[in-house]
Amino acid sequence: MSVSRILLGLLEPSSQHGYVLRRRYDEWFGTSRPLKSAQVYATLNRLDRDGLISLAGVAAGVGPDRRVYAISEAGVVELDRWLDEPDVPEVTASRKVLFAKVLIALSSGRPAEPMLDRQRQAHLARMRELRAQRQAGDLLGQLDADFEMYHLDADLKWIDGAVARLSRLAALVHGGDGAENGLEKNAEKENPR
Structure with missing residues (x-):
């Protein structure tokens, strides 16, 4: 800001x-x-x-x-x-960290789903706090709480989407199930022969 x-x-x-x-x-x-x-x-x-x-x-x-x-x-x-001047939409640092944690957990052989479940619970707890603030707050407080709640809701949808893709993501980071082709295509884009 x-x-x-x-x-x-x-x-x-x-x-x-x-x-x-x-x-x-x-x-x-x-x-x-x-x-x-x-x-x-x-x-x-x-x-x-x-x-x-x-x-x-x-x-x-x-x-x-x-x-x-x-x-x-x-x-x-x-x-x-x-x-x-419109602000450039960007993913906040905390959301980038969550994405990185998923990939690092999978690439190291750790399960990512328990970490995502804990994150989901933290998001839901924060949303409960915000709902209480919204009910007790003035109009500015309500608007501020809504802004954060909508972003948390988008994060929860992303978490659900990530959980649904965990097995494919694990295959991708480990180079299996046709993931080589995807990685090779990305490598070719970066380093054309």
Whole structure:
């Protein structure tokens, strides 16, 4: 997630200081990983350096004075660009690890199904937690929980598909049952003769 672009978006409606930006970020996006104050101020300094925000004033507070920032015209252009540009869909690192675990287990002669069953149970437990959060949460919490639940559901479908293919995958990684042809075709694509 682009903290800098989110801070730009939070500054667009009105000038704010870092404390308010951090509180809003954590309220909307930081449920699993709150933003550290140092990261907020380092990001604000970079945005200021890059001309995307500017110092709008200084507000007196209980402690030290608080610098108030406003988004610049260049910041609005950058925010528009970020909002209009679709994110490249990619598999998250945890999903790539699960794929790798299946292949490594099979290639080493270990059974992959028990590992996939444990992963399925972990996913289902997380989905139960998210359902409870969704029922008790506000609209933002519900939307956030839905996002994660839909991804977990896709993972569960992948796990089911992987379990259904385990014997063929094992043959492939061990070079049997016609798997040589598939591996040879892949090798030819990479190293044409």
